[in-house]
Amino acid sequence: MISAIALDLGTTSIKAGLLSDGGTLGGVVVRAAPDVTADGGRYESDALAYAEAADAVLAECMAQTVARPPLGLCSQRSSFLIWERATGQPVTPLISWQDDRGAESCAMLCDEEAVIRELTGLPLAAYYLAPKLRVLLNENPSWRERLAGGAWLLGTLDTFLIWRWTGGRRHLTDASMAARTLLMDIRSQQWSPLLCELFDVPRQILPEIRPSAGWALQLMNGLTLQASVSDQSAALIASIATDQPEALVNLGTGGFVIRYLPHGRSAPDGYLQTLVWQDKAGxxxxxxxxTLNSIAAALAPYAVDTCRAEDLACDDIFCLAEPSGLGAPYFRGDLGLSFSAPVEHLPPQRVAALLLEGIIFRVARILEDLHREFGIERVYLSGGLxxxxxxxxxxxxxxxxxxxxxxxxxxxxxTGAARLAAGMPLGGGSRSAEKVDTGRPAPQLPExxxxxxxxxxxxxRA
Incomplete structure (x- = not known):
């Protein structure tokens, strides 16, 4: 029996799959997402083509079963668009989370960063929706009136698809997606009047915020949308337990190291306080x-898959392996891809090993910090790298x-989105994992x- 169907709206691919009663994911359908074009820091793709590709993936997955199980949706965070209410036609491209046009807003609001971080748990960064939207509305003053009057709509990718799937009746998002806009107060899980004022965004143009589960929303394709959550949150839901001393390390295009916060605790200084999901009880x-920024881009020129653990710690050259600058807890855009000594004379394989060390050491230091604050007994690695x-x-x-x-x-x-939709137990109970063999003792790397x-x-300090 099929317990749920899930759809994952990724940056490079769109996936759908079926979850069995036993918690096993199968029947996975994958299609490449429309290409994201990069032009002078602007990262955009065709929003309508994306929505149509997502519909096709979901339909192909649905064709594998006569059942109509509940749907769980997960989406890339912070990518958004504006579209016409009357026609559903996009006014803007899908503006990617990678887009940095919001840097101007961040520079203008730098004196307000402490307030923004206190309300959102996040740094003031161009990555998020609000700084980019502020620039768009300032560049196009008439857009504000069309949005405020309801002729146009604004939303992240999940909001756009849900609007389409309900025939334009519902303008919704969930708390985990809203939390990555810089416009939501993470304590109240509602849009913040102060943040809207700071970014000069009319509060009435924003979608309704719902919990991540318990939606029971009927869609025109015959499915019932039961859960919607950000893609990173869905991965965390599938991978580690909320009440255990566990951390997840995901290494892909970028990297993140994350641990659930014990009740009543806050993230240490510099670290993001992430709203993972909100249950149906609120x-x-x-x-x-x-976080680690753009690590895949740093490794791309090198054959890193041929590196061995024995290749590490062979010299005293140190490395930072984040081309777009250090992520949390440092947020230092001026400290990007760099080495402590010249490496032009080194063979490519040696440079690759140094880059891998830079990633390993950044991950280890984050784990150390979180272990010191909250305790960590188990670390789970995920992602392509x-x-x-x-x-x-x-x-x-x-x-x-x-x-x-x-x-x-x-x-x-x-898996996480499907389990959330099916109402199955969350966390690591059903995960499949293998212990990492550290090999023979090698003190050189820790040293x-x-x-x-x-x-x-x-x-x-410099």
């Missing part, structure tokens, strides 16, 4: 999150306070990690 579940044995073993060797595992379950975001921390602290 209870919000939070996590502390550290986590398949690299060199990264697996390096993280396990530098974070000896916790057992390190690699999740072997595919499509964690799909170099200790020296790297001293070097990094010097760079941060």
């Amino acid at each position: 209870q919000a579940h939070f996590a502390a999150e550290g 986590s398949a690299l044995p060199c990264l697996q073993q390096g993280i396990a060797r530098c974070a000896p306070f916790a057992a390190t595992y690699r999740l072997t379950q595919p499509d964690a975001s799909l 170099k990690y200790a020296r790297w921390k001293v070097w990094l602290d010097g760079r941060l």
Whole structure:
């Protein structure tokens, strides 16, 4: 029997799958998402083509069963568009989370960053919707009137698809998606009048915020939308338990290290306080999150899959491996991809090993911080880069306070969204994972990690 169907609206691919009564995901359908074009810091794609591709993926997945199970939706965060209410035609392209046109807003509002962080748990960064929307409305003053009057609508990708699936009747999002706009107060889980004022966004143009589960929303395709959540939240829901001393390390295009917050606790200074999801009773579940920026781009020129753990810590050159600057907890755009000594004379394989060390050490330091604050006994690795044995073993060797595992379950975001829709138990109870073998004892890497921390602290103070 099929318990749920899930749809994952990713940046590079769109996926759908069926969840069995036993909690196994199958029948996965995958289609490439429309290409995102990059032009001078603007990252855009065809919103209508994306919606049509998502409809096709969902229909192909639905064709595998005569049942009409509840639907769980998960979506890339912070990508958004504006469209016409009357026709459903997009006014703007789908503006990607990668787009940095909001940098101007961040510069203008830098004096308000403490207030913004207090209300949202997030830094003031161009990554999010509000800074980009502020620029759009300032560049196009007539748009504000059309939005405020209801002729045009604004929403993230989930909101646009839900609006289409309900024949234009519902303008909705969930708390986890709203939390990544810089416009929602994460404590009340409602749009903040103060944040709307700071970003000069009319509050009435924003969609209704709902909990992440318990929707029971009838769609025109015959399905019932039962849950909607951000893709990262869905992956976390599938991977670790809310009440256990566990952390998830996801290494893909970028990277994040995340641990659920114990009740009543806040994220340490510099770390993101992430609203993971809100249950149907209105209870919000939070996590502390550290981030690594653009690590896949740093590794792309190199054959990193041939690196071995034995290639690490062979010299005293240190590395930062984030081309777009250090993520949380540092948020230092001026400290991007760099080395402590010239590397032009080194063979590519050696440079690749240094980049991998930079990723390993950043992950290990985040884990150290979260372990010191909240305790961590188990670390689970996920994402495409986590398949690299060199990264697996390096993280396990530098974070000896916790057992390190690699999740072997595919499509964690799909699984999390489906389990949320089906009302199944969440967390790590059904996960599939294998323990990382650290190999024979090798003190060189932990010793170099200790020296790297001293070097990094010097760079941060400079």
